[in-house]
Amino acid sequence: MTGGPCIDHYDWPGGRETLLRFGSGPPRVFLSLPLFEEYNRTRAFGVTLLRALADRGIGGLLPDWPGTGDSIVPTRDATLAAMRAAYGALVAAHPGIVGLSIRSGALIDGDAPVAGRWQLSPIWGNDLARELDRQTSADGTIGGNSLSRSLLDALTAAQPGAARIVRLDSDPRPADLTVAGSPLWRRAEPGNDPDLAARLADDIATWIDRCAG
């Protein structure tokens, strides 16, 4: 077992954001969590996945994007362009790094020159917009947050890049690998699934060795 993650930072042209660093040595992967409400529901799972990868000798990073997590950028001021600029800066600082994502985390990728992409249940921007519309309260907020029109418009047009795609067995959409599990990103209370994290870490480790190392 490895120890807990270290808190670190990275710089991007618009400022500085926090990241968690897992494992020792240069990171080989980083994880882009879903946006908004699904972020809270998957963060513990994302940490468990990166710990499982560190146990397999694959160091990883869990970055905040401008306007997500502990970022000092208010959610209402978040833009997809800023998130993509931060994403690009992180990739540029770690040549050869592989981008992992869960759900709408795949939309932040843009065309960053990652060494490979692995996506758990990626969602298209127009589907995300539809879900956000359904979650919007009468006062116009989503889960207590105000989002800018420009962010919603940019996300609606966004699409995940080509990747190895993993989905749960309850999801009928095409995938390279289907695994048993429950969609933690939709659970009413945040949960975790260490068995699923271990299964996915095995897949990521094998795939990196074969294709994206």
Place this chain on the structure above:
Amino acid sequence: MRLHSADVAEFTPALYGAHLMQPFRAVDLLPEGKNQVEQTVRATLADILGIAADRAAAFTDTTPLFGALPELDSMAVASVLTELEDRLAILIEDDEVDGDMLETFGSLVAFAARKALV
């Protein structure tokens, strides 16, 4: 492509062929009938609301949902509907969502079956 109710009736005798021991799959993306829809709704509620499988297994047509399950708040309703859309390959319009449809497990299953098996 949607599965038509007439097709379901035709497929029903073959759903569990003795030699197959597996549900007959006309189209992998689609449920095989109302029983399949009911199982999907049950599994979706268990997954989204984080309730135990044995509790979800005990749901009957008259089990009250919205207003009776504390886990089922408005945000969870949005998640349940979206997850049902994904799993059943259906689209649920906002004006179709009302208190009656979410009143009991049976009413939600009936709604989902109407959408999935039309």
